[in-house]
Every structure is written in structure tokens, then in C-alpha cells.
Amino acid sequence: MLGVQSFSFMVFPRYRGLILVLTFLCYTTFHLSRKPISIVKSELHYNCSSRGGNPNNESNSTTWCDWKPFDQDNYKELFGALDNAFLVAYAIGMYISGIFGERLPLRYYLSGGMLLSGLFTCLFGLGYYWNIHQLWYFVLVQIFNGLVQTTGWPSVVTCVGNWFGKGKRGFIMGIWNSHTSVGNILGSLIAGAWVSSTWGLSFIVPGIIIATMGVICFLFLIEYPEDVDCSPPLHHVSNPDEKGLEAGHSISDGSLNVSTHSRENIIDVAETGKEPPEDREAISFIAALRIPGVVEFSLCLLFAKLVSYTFLYWLPLYIVNVAHLSSKEAGDMSTLFDVGGIVGGILAGLISDYTGGRATTCCTMLVLAAPMLFLYNSIGQNGFATSIVMLIICGGLVNGPYALITTAVSADLGTHESLQGNAKALSTVTAIIDGTGSVGAALGPLLAGVISRSSWDNVFYMLISADVLACLLLSRVVFKEMRGWCGSYTRKRGFKEF
Helix, strand or coil: CHHHHHHHHHHHHHHHHHHHHHHHHHHHHHHHHHCHHHHHHHHHCCCHHHHCCCCCCCCCCCCCCCCCCCCCCCHHHHHHHHHHHHHHHHHHHHHHHHHHHHHCCHHHHHHHHHHHHHHHHHHHHHHHHCCCCCHHHHHHHHHHHHHHHHHHHHHHHHHHHHHCCCCCHHHHHHHHCCHHHHHHHHHHHHHHHHCCCCCCHHHHHHHHHHHHHHHHHHHHCCCCHHHHCCCCECCCCCCHHHCCCCCCCCCCCCCCCCCCCCCCCCCCECCCCCCCHHHCCCCCHHHHHCCCCHHHHHHHHHHHHHHHHHHHHHHHHHHHHHHCCCHHHHHHHHHHHHHHHHHHHHHHHHHHHHHCCHHHHHHHHHHHHHHHHHHHHHHCCCCHHHHHHHHHHHHHHHHHHHHHHHHHHHHHHHCCHHHCCCHHHHHHHHHHHHHHHHHHHHHHHHHHHHHCCCCHHHHHHHHHHHHHHHHHHCHHHHHHHHHHHHHHHHHHHHHHHC
16 A cells, blocks of 8 residues: 555656646647637738739729728628627537536547637638638638637646645646647747738648647546546645635635645645545536635626737737737737736736735736726837837736636635535536636627727727726625635734733
8 A cells, every 4th residue: 555655656746747738738729729810800901002002903992902801891890700709609618518528538528629629720711722701601610619619728627626736726827827828929920920921821720730739638638646546636624723714715705715834735645545436426507606706706707808808809900000010010019918928827826825815816916907008008009118018017917817717716616615525516617717707708809899990099998997897896705815814813913912
């Protein structure tokens, strides 16, 4: 028995490293395949006068170089329809995806979704070679792609949650969640390489990449530590006297505090044997909603993701219109927002681990994001250096709360103490939170397409309002976290005086 435990301790970190890298690469390719549409928009509807006269000499039309049907004055609404087709399908499918994710083998579910996502991403690009100009074709491809991409997030978060316990979860997942920004950056660079010459390849190459990664996932993904004779990690401290703020988190009042002095290290390997397979029963949708904090963080993410995805889909076009850069230059410049997102996600996880307040960390960053968005719209294009600094800061403050909620918070709630050790709730909880957030992700680009017809200033006012609402929706949880801190301080002070 001792030999088996020693072997488990030796190989466990290696397997965890493999899972962390593999899931990181998997979700990087998901975002890599989503990004091209935002880069290609400015090519589908271009200022043709900058390219000279019509080479066919048929007319003096300023839309001769545009891709029909996006050559009309309502092109922004059509772009919004493309974004919305993907995002609405994604939001609806996410609620269903979590249920399937709890009941199907994650390796098959995730790899199958990646292969299908690669197919539909390629089909969008093939519209260029097949000379397709019907809007319904591109909308239909976006709908199917949105549905199959819902297999990704619940699967990777569940897999990581199965391997990593409570200790330093925010910091680890903050680093791990940089796959979102890394995928956006790579997607922008890959799409930008062909956007001005053969925009179909801007989709086909990412499609091939995600499909290839799906095959690798099928070959190497390991769902549970028990599958390779390793013990599962601890998700909660076992000492009942340490269930307060200092031990981990104040569960009874719905706040999400994490330990700053927890004795758990990164490995957090349980000294007990394997979890019996029969104990892993999927949780119902209603039961998942009853977990303290799920509703608040879900609604907060709705508005936080609205802001993040508006930038994801519209930032390159905004830079083209305001800074008057080329499509490739705007795409490259937009990657700075994602660079800031990487830093913001890591800082949010690190700060929330140290302070013990997930909600407070999110709320603070949301409060700071509002004025920074206003400043970026006001002075962000005054110079090259100013644009770089403002994009990085805005990216960090906007994506920090979004990253924290979709990773560490989802994992905390999915392994909540009230579930009595049933980690099978993780996929459903993750799907509920991210599915609700995806409703905001669908609304943001759609509203931006409509509002931008009046002015880009109004788009930023919408984003600032969404940040404020996201902050307000977390106020109850923030208050309880602060009350927990005050109670902890009072108890410590009382003990010292005694």
C-alpha cells in the first residue's frame, strides 16, 4: 500500500502538468478559431476608394472590392447578425452542453466537438473559394459552429477541476486561463496573414489547427486521476473547525472566500483511496442553481462578458474606423487588448487567492474598468504609445473578472462544500455560469452593431453601463465577504486580548 501511494505521489505532478498543458492548448485553439471573423470584417466591407478605381471599369462604385452581401450600407447590422448567430447558438447550447458533459466521457465529447468546430470554421472560409454571397450560408455555418463549440469550456474546466484542488486555484487557473487571450492573439495573427489577399485561408487554417488538436486530445486526455491509479485532490479542508474564512471559504452565507493561510499545497493529494465511481452522480440543473453564489456570479458574468466579447468582435473594426489603420494593422493592434487580458487574469487569480475574496476582486476591477474605457475612447487614439498603454490596461481590467469567474469561481462553486464531495456538478455549474455569460456575449456585439451607426461614443457608454451593472450584481456577495473578514479580524483580536 505504501509503495502504491509513493508511486502516486511521484507521477501525479507529471500527469497534472500534462492535463494543464493539454487543456490549455485545446481551448487556445477554440478561441483561435473564433477570432478570424473580427479580423475579416474590415475586408468584407472595405473603403474601396483607397484601392483606386474599379479594375473592371464597370462603374465608379465605391463598393466594387467588397464581398456581397456585405457591400450595402447596412453592413454593420449584417456583421452583427453573423456574431449573434454564433453567440446565441453558443449561449443556448451551453446550458445543454453542461448536462451532456456530466454524462458523457469528456475525452470523446471534447475531441468530437473540436473536430466539428474545425469543419464549420473551414466551411466559412470555403465560402470564399466557392464564391458564395448568400447571407444565410454564413449565418447557418455560424449557428452550427456556435453549438459545437459549447463542448469546449465545460469539458476543460471540469477536467482541470478533477485534477486540481483548492490550494492556489485562483493563481493556477489565472495562468491557465490565458489560453483565451493567447488564442485570440494567435487567431488575429493567423487571420491577418491572409486577410488582405485570400481571406478564406483566415478561416481554413485555424479550422485545420483546432481539428488537429482534437485528435491529440482524443489520444492523450485523462479525465480523472483515478484513471491512472492516482488519488483525487482535496477540494475542501477536512478539519471541521477550519471551515471559516481562514480555512477556505464562508459557504453558509454564499460568499466565496479562499484561504490565505491554507495548509494545502499545490498538489493537495488526498491520503484516502479512489473515489468510488458509483458516487459520481450528475447534479440537476435546479440543484446547481441553488448552490450559493451561482446566480450572482452568472448574472455578473452576463454583463462582464458583454463587454469582453464586444471588444473581441468589434475592436479591429473600431480601430480601422477611428485610427484609420489597415485591416492587418488593426488586427495586430487589437492583440494588445488580449495581452492585457493575460496579465489581468493572472493578477485577478493571484489577488483573490491572497485576499480571500473572489467577488471583491472582480468588483474592484470592474469599478476601475469603467473610467478606463471612457479614457480609451477619448484619448486612446491620440498617439501610438497611448493606444498601446490604454489597450493593455483596458484588456486587463475587462478580462480579469471574466477570467476569474469562468475559471476559479466556477471550480469553487462546482466543488462546493454543500455538494458533499460530488464533483460531478462541476460541468453543470460551469455551463450555467458561462451559458448565462454567453447571453451577454451575444447581446454585446449585436448592440454594438446597431449603436455604432449613431456613434462609437454611444457604444462605449453602453460598455461602461454594463460594467457598472456587473459590479452591482455582485454587491451582496462582496458585502458578505467583507463581513467575513471583519468577523475573522474580531475573532483574532479577541483571542489575542484573552
